[in-house]
Amino acid sequence: MAGHSKFKNIMHRKGAQDKKRSAMFSKLSREITVAAKMGMPDPDMNPRLRLAVNAAKAQSMPKDNIQRAIDKASKNDGENYEEVRYEGYGPAGIAIIVEALTDNRNRTATNVRTAFSKNGGNLGASGAVSHGxxxxxxxxYPASVGDEEKVLEAAIEAGAEDVESSEDGHSIWTAMDALHEVAKALEASLGPAEAAKLAWKPQTSVEVDxxxxxxxxxxxxxxxxxxxxQTVWGNYDISDAVMEKLG
Structure with a gap:
């Protein structure tokens, strides 16, 4: 289990799906609202909003919830989220990047710092690990969309830079500024993606015991x-055998 593909593995392992689903919808709604505030409230005219809406649809978020999140962007509801990034080290020096959308920087910073300190890590300064x-x-995309050859061919045609396929699914990497165009091309050939977002890809990975x-x-x-x-990225790699033991 690599650092960029952990989310659904953790979701499956932890259980409590209803609570997790509600929390996921809340985070998706926040991203939609922020994206709509930063640009046009029309997904066709706002690449970030289009990606956020597609991500919400991939998680079966109801259309009413999506529209409500877009509508909030044009209302003076007192919520003014800003993007914040935290960097630090987990146990054994694993590099961790945390991305947040918050209306209270002090609260979020305290919570993130506490999470690191209580779980074998420490929060670092800005830029501490992102250089890696x-x-x-x-x-x-899920594995059900097709085999590795089919996805690789579609990715090359769409202008992607790299593809990683496993029994869990397909991860297609693109240049940062090409994400919207590649996602749109892939949607035409493979259908809607499970997720399309900006990500932090580790230059090297560390296998952990x-x-x-x-x-x-x-x-x-x-x-x-x-x-x-919103998201947590790391440069760790956990083998299937270790994940089995963790249950």
Whole structure:
């Protein structure tokens, strides 16, 4: 389990699906609202909003919820979210990047710092670990969309830079500024993606043992359970055998 493909694995492992689903919808709604505020409220005219709406649809978020989140962008509801990035180290020095949308920087910073300190890590300064990652576009498809050859052919045709396929699904990497165009081309050939977003791809990955993995997963769970945290990225690689033991 690599650092960029952990989310649904953690979701499956933890259970409590209804609670997780509600939290996911809340985070998707926040991203939609922020995207709509930053540009046009029309997904066809706003690439970031289009990606956010597509991500919400891929998670079966109701259309009414999506429209409500867009409508909030034009209303003076007192919510003014800003994007914040935190960088730090998990157990065994694993590099971690946390992206958040928050209306209270002090609250979010305190929560993130506490999560690191209580789970074998420490929060670093801005830029502490991001130099070891590449900022790229990431488009994810389920394994059911087709075999590796089919997805690779579609990705090359769409202008993607790299494809990683496994039994869990397909991760298609693009240049950051080409994400919208590649996602649109892939949608035409493969259908709607499960996710299309900007991502942090580690330049090198660190394989972790069972003990480290258990503490690391606890850290990531704690971070992702925070309402303000949108995504968590890391340069770790956890083998299937270790994941089996973790249950």
């Amino acid at each position: 990652f590449d900022r790229m576009g990431l488009i994810e 069972e003990g480290t993995a258990a503490t690391l997963m606890k850290l990531i769970d704690t971070l992702e359970d925070d309402d303000d945290v």
